Amino acid sequence: MVNAYQAPTVKKAFQILKSVSKSRQGMGISELSKQLFLGKSTVFGILNALENVGAVVRDPTTKTYTLGVTLFELGRAAYSRIDIKEIARPAMEALMERVQESVFLGVRNKEHLTILDIVESMQDLKITAPVGSRIPLFAGAAGKVFMASMPEEQAAELIRMKGIPRFTKHTIINPMRFMEEIRKARRTGYATDDEEYIPGVRAVAAAIQGTRTLSAAIWVVGFKPRIDAKKMAFLAEETLYSAREISEKIKTADAAR
Numbered sequence: 001m002v003n004a005y006q007a008p009t010v011k012k013a014f015q016i017l018k019s020v021s022k023s024r025q026g027m028g029i030s031e032l033s034k035q036l037f038l039g040k041s042t043v044f045g046i047l048n049a050l051e052n053v054g055a056v057v058r059d060p061t062t063k064t065y066t067l068g069v070t071l072f073e074l075g076r077a078a079y080s081r082i083d084i085k086e087i088a089r090p091a092m093e094a095l096m097e098r099v100q101e102s103v104f105l106g107v108r109n110k111e112h113l114t115i116l117d118i119v120e121s122m123q124d125l126k127i128t129a130p131v132g133s134r135i136p137l138f139a140g141a142a143g144k145v146f147m148a149s150m151p152e153e154q155a156a157e158l159i160r161m162k163g164i165p166r167f168t169k170h171t172i173i174n175p176m177r178f179m180e181e182i183r184k185a186r187r188t189g190y191a192t193d194d195e196e197y198i199p200g201v202r203a204v205a206a207a208i209q210g211t212r213t214l215s216a217a218i219w220v221v222g223f224k225p226r227i228d229a230k231k232m233a234f235l236a237e238e239t240l241y242s243a244r245e246i247s248e249k250i251k252t253a254d255a256a257r
Helices: 008-021 029-036 040-052 069-080 084-099 140-148 152-162 175-188 229-256
Strands: 056-058 065-067 102-109 112-119 134-136 190-194 201-208 216-223
Touching: 008 029, 008 040, 008 065, 029 040, 040 056, 084 102, 084 112, 084 216, 084 229, 102 140, 112 140, 134 140, 140 152, 140 175, 140 190, 140 201, 140 216, 152 175, 175 190, 190 229, 201 229, 216 229
Parallel strands: none
Antiparallel strands: 056 065, 102 112, 102 216, 112 134, 190 201, 201 216
């Protein structure tokens, strides 16, 4: 495998941006230097460059930095062609009404999944998470459908290099068994999770097709006592139906642009 081109300054700039984004009051050069183990001169130089392009803004009074408008413009531009959240939301709400469990929408971001949206179950006890949360690529049903969207060789190589983390005592950590789960998800269009990521929780996920730049999926999550084998089959059918509905709407929206 050919090593990817390394750009240390770019990586440091993103480290700085991530740290600044997590601070409501902004961060100063000394604080960033200590947190990221970078020299103050390095942090100052990168912040100066980021400020020049509007990626960060410096408060002249507190001498702290916050995110600039440029990043919001870039983020908006990334989703301007097709707003997957807007397209998926009605189908997600309808799916939640049918299955009475929480419905998630997420995209793959390298070796993590990022939650873009969630329609929470109306039940008192429900599974939820903040929008923007990241979960591991190997996480249960969602992870399986994302890995099923990869070429088989790429999925196998990722498993070989990273190994499968054990989240619970039910996690499938045997590479051959996990690859079988991926192949099954590729054949059926959906994947299931029986306490493999969170104890006492079952899930069903299905991939969304039609997005050229995003690898996306929806998944339904609920507590095991409410989800027997019959309901799991129902969840699989309904989740797959909704994923296909969203996929068709994305294709239609893309064709209309």
